[in-house]
Each structure stands twice: as C-alpha cells, then as structure tokens.
Amino acid sequence: MSAHTTADPSEQAPGQTPGQTPEQTRLSTGEDIGAWQTIRRGLRHSPELKDGIGWTLTLAVIASVGQVVIPIALQQTIDNGLRGPGGPDPSYTAWLALAAGLALLVTSWASYKMTARLFSTAERGLATLRIKAFRHVHDLPLLTQNTERRGALVSRVTSDVDQVSQFLVFGGLLAVVSVGQVLIATIVMIVYSWQLAIVVWVCFAPLFLSLRYFQRKLSAAYGTVRRQVGAMLSAVSEPVVGATVVKAYAIEARTQERIDVAVDAHKAASTRAQGFTAFSFSLGGLSAGLANAGVIIVGIWLGQGFAWGEDITAGKVLAFAFIVTLFVGPVQMGTQILTDAQNAIAGWRRVIGILDTPADLVDPGPQGHTLPKGAIDVRFEQVAFAYPGGAEVLSDIDLAIPAGQRVAVVGETGSGKSTIAKLLTRLMDPTRGRVLLDGIDLREISEAALRSSVVLVPQEGFLFDDTLAANVRYGRLGATEAEIREAAEAIGVGDWLDGLPEGVETRVGQRGESLSAGERQLVAMLRAQLADPDLLVLDEATSAVDPQLETRIGRALERLMSGRTSVTIAHRLSTAEAADVVVVVDRGRIVQHGRHDELVAQPGTPYARLHASWIAQHG
Numbered sequence: 001m002s003a004h005t006t007a008d009p010s011e012q013a014p015g016q017t018p019g020q021t022p023e024q025t026r027l028s029t030g031e032d033i034g035a036w037q038t039i040r041r042g043l044r045h046s047p048e049l050k051d052g053i054g055w056t057l058t059l060a061v062i063a064s065v066g067q068v069v070i071p072i073a074l075q076q077t078i079d080n081g082l083r084g085p086g087g088p089d090p091s092y093t094a095w096l097a098l099a100a101g102l103a104l105l106v107t108s109w110a111s112y113k114m115t116a117r118l119f120s121t122a123e124r125g126l127a128t129l130r131i132k133a134f135r136h137v138h139d140l141p142l143l144t145q146n147t148e149r150r151g152a153l154v155s156r157v158t159s160d161v162d163q164v165s166q167f168l169v170f171g172g173l174l175a176v177v178s179v180g181q182v183l184i185a186t187i188v189m190i191v192y193s194w195q196l197a198i199v200v201w202v203c204f205a206p207l208f209l210s211l212r213y214f215q216r217k218l219s220a221a222y223g224t225v226r227r228q229v230g231a232m233l234s235a236v237s238e239p240v241v242g243a244t245v246v247k248a249y250a251i252e253a254r255t256q257e258r259i260d261v262a263v264d265a266h267k268a269a270s271t272r273a274q275g276f277t278a279f280s281f282s283l284g285g286l287s288a289g290l291a292n293a294g295v296i297i298v299g300i301w302l303g304q305g306f307a308w309g310e311d312i313t314a315g316k317v318l319a320f321a322f323i324v325t326l327f328v329g330p331v332q333m334g335t336q337i338l339t340d341a342q343n344a345i346a347g348w349r350r351v352i353g354i355l356d357t358p359a360d361l362v363d364p365g366p367q368g369h370t371l372p373k374g375a376i377d378v379r380f381e382q383v384a385f386a387y388p389g390g391a392e393v394l395s396d397i398d399l400a401i402p403a404g405q406r407v408a409v410v411g412e413t414g415s416g417k418s419t420i421a422k423l424l425t426r427l428m429d430p431t432r433g434r435v436l437l438d439g440i441d442l443r444e445i446s447e448a449a450l451r452s453s454v455v456l457v458p459q460e461g462f463l464f465d466d467t468l469a470a471n472v473r474y475g476r477l478g479a480t481e482a483e484i485r486e487a488a489e490a491i492g493v494g495d496w497l498d499g500l501p502e503g504v505e506t507r508v509g510q511r512g513e514s515l516s517a518g519e520r521q522l523v524a525m526l527r528a529q530l531a532d533p534d535l536l537v538l539d540e541a542t543s544a545v546d547p548q549l550e551t552r553i554g555r556a557l558e559r560l561m562s563g564r565t566s567v568t569i570a571h572r573l574s575t576a577e578a579a580d581v582v583v584v585v586d587r588g589r590i591v592q593h594g595r596h597d598e599l600v601a602q603p604g605t606p607y608a609r610l611h612a613s614w615i616a617q618h619g
C-alpha cells in the first residue's frame, strides 16, 4: 500500500515546521464559532453540565451572601455594640459574634458543597464530550482523519477538553461566586453610602469598559495557544512513534529541532496571551488601589460633614473598607476568569469542531442492504477517484469479478492498486462511477453488513499491545478459544500457535513487536479467517521472510482464499501466476486483464515488463 495511506501529512510536508497550522486539515477547526455559541453548543453536547444547576446556584448565592456577614457584623459591633448611645453592650456584641460565626459555618458548608458538585458535574459532562468526540473520530473517513496530525487530533480529545474542565470547575465556580459577591457588595455599599458606592464604581469603570476589548484579544490569542499545543504534541509524538527510523538514521538532532520549534512557537503564543492577562490584571490592581484610597478619603470627608451633609459613622467607613476588598477580589479574579474562559472556549471550539466535521461516508444504517452469505461478485462501473485537491489517480475503471474468482492486481508503484483496494472496501467513495457487490452499490450497503462480509488484510496489520487471542478476536468479537483454534487449523497454522511460549495467550508487545514480520502476517490471516468474509481484499506484504515461513504463509493464504472471492494487490510473481485473473493497472487505468500465461505471452506490454523485472530480481 502506498506510503500516503497511513503517513502523517506532516511527514509529507518537509517545508512545514511543527509550529505551523496544518492547512490541509479537513477537520473543522471550530474557529468560526462565536464564544456564546460555543458555550451553548458545548452545553448541548454535554447536557450533564446542566444537571442540578439550580441547587448549585443556590449554594453559590448562600456562599456569596455569607461573605458580607463579617463587614456588617463589624459595623454593627462598632456603631451599636461598642459605641452605642448607652455605651458598650457586651451581650449585643456576643449575640452578633454568635450570629456571625453561624453564618460563616453555613457559608463554608455551602461553598464546599458547591465546589464538590461543580467538580463532579464538570467531570461527568466532559467525559461524555470526550467519548462523543472520540467516537466521531472513528466515524470520520480515514482520508479526513489522516489530514490532521495525530498529535493534534489527540490533543483535541485530551488537553483541549481538560482546559474546559479546569475552567468549568475553577473558573465557573469563581464566576458564579464573583458575580454574586459584586452584586451583594454593591447593594450593601448603596445601603451604607451611595456616594462611596459611586466612588468605587467610578474607579472600576475603565476596567469594566475595557473587558470586551480584552475578551476579543484573549480569544484570538488563546485560539493560537490551543493550536500550538496540538502542534507541539504532534512534534513530540511523531518521533516516539517513528523511534526506529529516528535511531536508524541518527536524525535525533533534526527531530529535536522540530520539537524545539514547536515548543518555541507554543511559548511565544502563551507569552502573548498572558501579556494581555497581565495587563488587565494590573489594571484591576490599579482600580482597586484607587477605590481603596477614594473610599477612605471621601469617607473621612463625608464623616466630617464636609460634603452633602452626610453623617457617616466610623463603623460604616471601616465596613466599607472591607466591602471594597469583597468587591476588588472578585473583579480582579474576573480578569483571571476571563483568561481561563478564553482558553477553555478555544479548546471547546476545537472539540466541537471534530463533532461538526461531517462523516462523509454516510452509513445507510439498518435501512441499508445486507449481503447474502456466500462468495460475492464484484463490479466496478466507470469508476474514477481523485484524492482531495489532487488530480485523478484512477480513471475509467471497469471491472467484473465473478463470485469465487481469485484476482491479482498488479502494476508499477503508484499506479493506483491500493486505491482500488480502498474503494472496494469502502474506506473511500469513488468521485465518479459505482462499485457494486452482488449488484448493490457499496453506498447502499449497511456498514455493519459490509464489514462482516468484506475484510481487508493490509500489508502491515496493526497489532494491539495485548495477547494474540485478543488481537485475533478483532476479526470476530467474542470468539471462543476453540473457535480460534478451529480457524488456525483451517489455515494450517495450529502447530505454529502451539509452538508459541503461551499459545494464544502469548503477548504480542506494542504493535506486535514481539513477533517477527512473518508471524504478524500469520496473525493478520488468522484474524481474517475468524472474520469469515465472503470477499477478501489482500494487500500482499512485501517484507521478505525466511523460506520456511514463506511457504507457511503461502499455504495459509491459499486456504484463506478458498471458497471466497479474493482481490490481492500482488507484489510477487507467484501470486499473479496462481490467480484466476490478473488485472494490470498503469497510471490509474486498467490496461490489461487476463490469465497470467496469456498476458505474459504479449511482448512489450506493461505486464511483460513487470514479469521481466520479477524474473530479473528473483531468478
């Protein structure tokens, strides 16, 4: 199969640094979704986030109201308990202290409950979002998945969701409490002295007025930060996946350079975003300082009866100083929340972007056709295919394969053989024409029926880090050990299984590294045999294995194909020789079709040339 099929696009774009946005991505970036729309849609995707919100808000209000108990108690103690008309009143002061203590207990309990609830709701809601996004990634056609760098894709369902979670737990909590505190602090300030309340609000006005501006700046800045996190993860994960190549070619320095560029790009984006935060935070500090000074100066002025004839008490001025801190804290925190919110929204957008990307290989579902059991006949009718943004790589493909026939597809590298296999197994749909199985257009066959009747055995079947049995069961979930054995006997690999240290329970290691290349092929065949397809599409492995194993693989293949229609992308002369029909593909077109001996007898044709080169290589 061509390297393009599974290669990461970033590997194909040497000029592109990891810090750059991969422009070829076909996954929606979500960047055109507005902030409010993101929140609305995010909540729709994770309805759990709204569960019990009423009670959580009530707890938040209790927690906020409790905050003003101290300044009010202080004012009452000073003005009525200590400096009351009849002198100090200890029992009144004691009652006040008791009431304040009780209020504080309730406030702390409410605050604890609210935090716990926010934590669990946020985690539940976001777990759903993560699962949904990940499922959708599975539904996306391979072609779309492969346009996004893997690290970036992973970051969308991991670190991007984490940002949302962090914000919802901490920022969301603080936002609720802060708004409550500002409102209550304002009410209490107005009750105590509307003039001092105006002083405080005037000092904070510039900050409030500039919030919208900062929000826009921060939104853009954090959009870049989230993108760079994805780029950084791909830059790091790629060399880990390709560690063998990195080591074999001693390209650690170049790889490190790519990582350094990605890390630098991320640092630059983060620093820029935090610059805005620092500025708005300082503006908050400045406003707070001004408000404190203003309250004391104007308070004393009013207290001395210099202005508006107000008679403000010492208790009120002191209470005011406390209330200003209640007001300042949340407002300053607000700027931090704004920052977190922008980071979270940028992350949320990218997750929603995944969900927005259409799964363009539409599954007709239960309404779709199923295929009757038994060997399948295949027809390509005027099929053409172009990869997105590229020229046609297959044109005018007409091919009829009767049920049970064994077909070998041959051609030069890059001629389009693997593309035919991908169309036949509906990993992609043709840009023109139709592919029919038993006379039914592939697009009308339900995905479940298709996958149970048609199996693709790729050149390098991916093995998961698990036991051999678990890997083979991807062919038929729930297959018993006896069924696995039966399948192994059917393709003649039972004795090989017995020879493994722990039989079917032998662990295969990451990507099957504990097995040899040839053994991995046997596992792939066993998996296919267990799946029991009616149409088998094989991309013949090119890796050379020892002659004994080669014979065993050949025999297993032979048995695997028997009684089924099979289409093999052949790289070996022996496979073409053994096939009922050989199809020769040249530059995206079928140029020859017939039995091996007929074709080889046509000198000067592409098949004759291929044949000559096989003979030259293998004698």
Ligand SMILES: Nc1ncnc2c1ncn2[C@@H]1O[C@H](COP(=O)(O)OP(=O)(O)OP(=O)(O)O)[C@@H](O)[C@H]1O
Pocket (backbone or CB within 6 Å): 001, 002, 003, 004, 005, 387, 388, 390, 393, 411, 412, 413, 414, 415, 416, 417, 418, 419, 420
């Ligand atoms: N994902 C892709 N995106 C863009 N072009 C692609 C992609 N995959 C393959 N191609 C192009 O399509 C053409 C046919 O590729 P294909 O993989 O079908 O060839 P092949 O005959 O199977 O080659 P090989 O024998 O080397 O595996 C080639 O020109 C290739 O560059």
